[in-house]
Amino acid sequence: MRLLGSIDRLASELARKEYSAVELVEEALDRVERLDGTLRAFITVLPETALAQAAAVDRARSRGDRLSPLAGIPMALKDNLCTRGIPTTCGSRMLDGYRPPYSATVWRRLEAAGAVLVGKTNLDEFAMGSSTENSAFFPTRNPWDPKRVPGGSSGGSAAAVAAGEVVYALGSDTGGSIRQPASFTGVVGLKPTYGRVSRYGLIAFASSLDQVGPLARTVRDSATVLHAISGHDPLDSTSAAVPVPDWAARLDGEVRGIKIGVPLEYFGTGVDPEVARLVRQAVDLLVGMGAEAAECSLPHTEYAVATYYVLAPAEASSNLARYDGVRYGWRAPGAKSLTELYTLSRQQGFGREVKRRIMLGTYALSAGYYEAYYLKSQKVRSLIRQDFDRAFERFDVLAMPTSPEVAFRHGERASDPLRMYMADALTIPVNLAGLPGISLPCGFSRGLPVGLQLVGRPFEEETLLRVAHAYEVATPEWRQAVPPGIAAGRGDDA
Amino acid sequence: MLNRHAVELGILAALALECRVAPESVFARKNYFYPDLPKGYQISQYEQPLATDGRLTFAVAGEPRTVRIRRVHLEEDAGKSLHGDDAVRAAGHAEGYSLLDFNRCGVPLIEIVTEPDLRAPEEARSFLETLKLVLEYTGVSDVKLEEGSLRCDANISLRPKGSGESGVAVEIKNLNSFRFVQRALAHEIERQAALLDAGRPVVRETRQYLEATGTTAPLRGKEEAQDYRYFPDPDLVRLVVDAAWQERLQARLPEMPAAKHARYLDELGLPEHEARVLTSSLPLSSFFEQAIAQGGEPRAVANWTVGELCRLMNAHAVSPCELKLTPAHLVELLQLLDAGTLSRPLAREVLEASLLTGNSPRAVAQARGMTQISNEAELTLLVDRVLSAHPGPVADYLGGKERALGFLVGQVMRASGGRANPQTVGRLLKEKLGREG
Structure with a gap:
């Protein structure tokens, strides 16, 4: 089972020509064929383009070209990342059939590195959700238990990686949409610092919070992918002109002297005691390896969810105004006036959760409410950021659970949006502060994966990855566990 | 992504209008639905514009007047909608169709807002003419009203003589020439004055100028009053204009x-x-x-x-x-x-x-062989010929009529096909007539 291996291992096997990129992608397509009828991780599978890309890599290799470690590795993209000429739905009826005339910068970079795109993965509509149940097409299942959700909104990408349909995938994280599904499916999910990765071609949900990042099998793989997609992009003014280190090359398993903060607010009410115990156990392990840990406080944590659900919908209400039935996307037939064209197209094109957030956001920006909601939330956002600033005066990284609980059952929270929103309570503050965060497996509760979340200083992904990697190497048992029904046999190659 | 060149042109215009350029300004989204606005919002500036507190001095009837400039801000243009008019028919569509022209959509523009310092329609016109000239000098725009590279909306309100408080303002759009601005304002003064004299209120509204009648009519009703839900555009970072950049541009200002x-x-x-x-x-x-x-x-x-x-x-x-x-x-x-x-x-x-x-x-x-004849020998021949052909004027001149000399010079010029040097001819004529007299 090659596809349960890491990028590192597959890249060296491809380099030694133990098999070809075409053979590898054939295996991926075969697994999608066998597994995805149940999992439903993919909205679009691209056998022809994937085989063509793999063949091109094989030709380049036989020419003796210098290849990226990502060349020939089968991967997937969340379906809110634009791919030129390839359907990009955003999980919405509104964009069903939309073929973007341009590619997202992240995909252009990966394509240039020889990535092989197996398909576009399912998501909550416009990335709004925590379970991938809000997809307009179908829900995705968790490979560890098909009755449970894979988390969201990057649930398709997480499930595809966890099930070995692909080796890695890109997701987007606005309030936890990479880290939470990574935690629910037992993979590594990395949300980079806001501005580290270009958002150009990422269909916007909340522009001040959105960030693209990898879901992968190992920390080292995450570092490799992050390196490939990072860097300033003249097409995105919020992308930062900062150096892009070769993170993977600097992972040495060393954590001596690293100061880990453990924020108490992230272990309180609503957090499953077993989840809390496993996370604390992970911190203890790191201390055993030479790190130092101490408890700390991020006092404004409790306001994060409320703040987020003003700011993210406010931005979304504006970002989604373009779907009006005029230029592209779903246009309602039979409208008799302009107003009717707008209302019918949006009524038919958007799902319930998207409409709910557009209404919330429109309200928060309206005359008479702007100061009380939007401006007030911006102020709280500053306070939340300051909490982290203060903590990082004492600590190099913070450690906490990614999600308060393990994966929940399908339908369990669909009718209770507030409870659904709480699933992101521990990831949202990190987006509000614009910080890098990573989720990696740290054990199992009742047979379901639990995620350890580490948060770092802005643009200090290096420290974050170093600590995560050290923990990962020290706990091979979490990576060797494979979802039931998914063929075992991946080796240890972190 | 912000267009650097557009920002520089905006700063140049602001500097030409003696504005204070903000060290930091913010782009905002103005949210509204309209088919010629494909994003559903217009990128503009709202609370922190590019520049404020400027002034422009111009002349009215030779007297200098100064208008304060409230702000200069950058925004993007929307597309253009064409409704059931000649253009729609010209494009081969039946009436009832609307056409959308997206060619100017997203093109940067600057908006210049004055304080309410103008007092008369002709002042408004003179101000606009001077403003247009200043903008032309800066190279910010080719300032062609007919092509829309310069556009103008005029606000006007009346107040009782001596009162410090402004009345209800009406905005006038569709002003395609400075002449129309002047006419529309004059009409609006009459209309509002008639309302106020009759004890009726002026309604705060946007009106359009009708070229055919020289009058104004309501453009959109009050019931459609919009809440634009302005908020800072999260896709654009704050615009920082440091002193060095501003100085470089100041130096570029003609x-x-x-x-x-x-x-x-x-x-x-x-x-x-x-x-x-x-x-x-x-x-x-x-x-x-x-x-x-x-x-x-x-x-x-x-x-x-x-x-x-x-x-x-x-x-x-x-x-x-x-x-x-x-x-x-x-x-x-x-x-x-x-x-x-x-x-x-x-x-x-x-x-x-x-x-x-x-x-x-x-x-x-x-x-064309058009060089002047200054050669005296050549001219003397012509002078002699003219003197003998016109004994009457010669006698007049000798009798003291100085004006007759002009006639004789003219005749020599004519004889030379305009090429004779008139000064030389004059001198030669005087010499000849003096000697002969």
Whole structure:
């Protein structure tokens, strides 16, 4: 089972020509064929383009070209990342059939590195959700238990990686949409610092919070992918002109002297005691390896969810105004006036959760409410950021659970949006502060994966990855566990 | 992604209007639905504009007036909607269709807002003419109202004489010329005054100017009053303009019309009329300045540029930009005139030929054999011939009628085909008549 291996291992096997990129992608397509009828991780599978890309890599290799470690590795993209000429739905009826005339910068970079795109993965509509149940097409299942959700909104990408349909995938994280599904499916999910990765071609949900990042099998793989997609992009003014280190090359398993903060607010009410115990156990392990840990406080944590659900919908209400039935996307037939064209197209094109957030956001920006909601939330956002600033005066990284609980059952929270929103309570503050965060497996509760979340200083992904990697190497048992029904046999190659 | 060039042009305009450029400004989204606005919001500036607190001085009936500039901000243009009018039919669609033109969508523009300092329609017009000139000088826009690269909305309110409080303001749109601005404001003053005199309120609204009748009519009703839900655009970072950038742009700012006008008067000694005509057109003043840079005597160049050259450009419907005649040509022409090679009438003829063909004055004059005759022997022959042909005027002159000399000079000029040097002819005539008398 090659596809349960890491990028590192597959890249060296491809380099030694133990098999070809075409053979590898054939295996991926075969697994999608066998597994995805149940999992439903993919909205679009691209056998022809994937085989063509793999063949091109094989030709380049036989020419003796210098290849990226990502060349020939089968991967997937969340379906809110634009791919030129390839359907990009955003999980919405509104964009069903939309073929973007341009590619997202992240995909252009990966394509240039020889990535092989197996398909576009399912998501909550416009990335709004925590379970991938809000997809307009179908829900995705968790490979560890098909009755449970894979988390969201990057649930398709997480499930595809966890099930070995692909080796890695890109997701987007606005309030936890990479880290939470990574935690629910037992993979590594990395949300980079806001501005580290270009958002150009990422269909916007909340522009001040959105960030693209990898879901992968190992920390080292995450570092490799992050390196490939990072860097300033003249097409995105919020992308930062900062150096892009070769993170993977600097992972040495060393954590001596690293100061880990453990924020108490992230272990309180609503957090499953077993989840809390496993996370604390992970911190203890790191201390055993030479790190130092101490408890700390991020006092404004409790306001994060409320703040987020003003700011993210406010931005979304504006970002989604373009779907009006005029230029592209779903246009309602039979409208008799302009107003009717707008209302019918949006009524038919958007799902319930998207409409709910557009209404919330429109309200928060309206005359008479702007100061009380939007401006007030911006102020709280500053306070939340300051909490982290203060903590990082004492600590190099913070450690906490990614999600308060393990994966929940399908339908369990669909009718209770507030409870659904709480699933992101521990990831949202990190987006509000614009910080890098990573989720990696740290054990199992009742047979379901639990995620350890580490948060770092802005643009200090290096420290974050170093600590995560050290923990990962020290706990091979979490990576060797494979979802039931998914063929075992991946080796240890972190 | 913000267009750096657009920002620089905006700053140039702000500096030309003596504004304070904000060290940091913010882009905001103005949210509304309309088919010619494909994003569903317009990127603009709201609470923290690019620049504030400027001023522009202009003249009304020769008297200087200053208008305060409240703000200058950058925004993007929307597309253009064409509804059931001639353009729709011209495009081959039936009435009832609406067409959308997205060509100007997203194109950067600046909005300049004044304080309510204008008091009369003709002031508004003079202000706009001066503003247009200043913008033309900065190179920020080609300021063509007919092409929409300069647009104007006018707000107007009335108040009782002596009252410090402004009345209800009405905004007027669809103003496609400065003349219309003046007319629309005049009409609006009448309309609002009639309402107020009748004890009826003025409604706060947007009205459009109707060219056909010279009147205004409501554009959109109050019930459609919009809440634009402005908020900072999260896709664009704050615009930071540091002192160094501002200084670089300040250095790039060309001389403004008022300063140029003063310099033409004080340093170059031009008469007021010529200084005004030259500075009121950037191409004309740059033609003038190039000519003096190439050695032309300022007063003569100005005189010829404003007089003969402008007359010819009008007569032949040639705009300054289309001019084939170069500043160097004019300088050459004036040199030929000075040297006595060309008489004034010949010089005018040569100028016209150069203007139409682009050939140099010297080449034109040579090709047409138009050089002035200053050779005395040659002229003496002509003078003798004229004297014998016109005994009457000769007698008149000798009898003391000085004016008869002019007639005789004219006859010699005519006999020479205009090529005789009139000064020499005059002298020769006097000599002959003096000797004979």
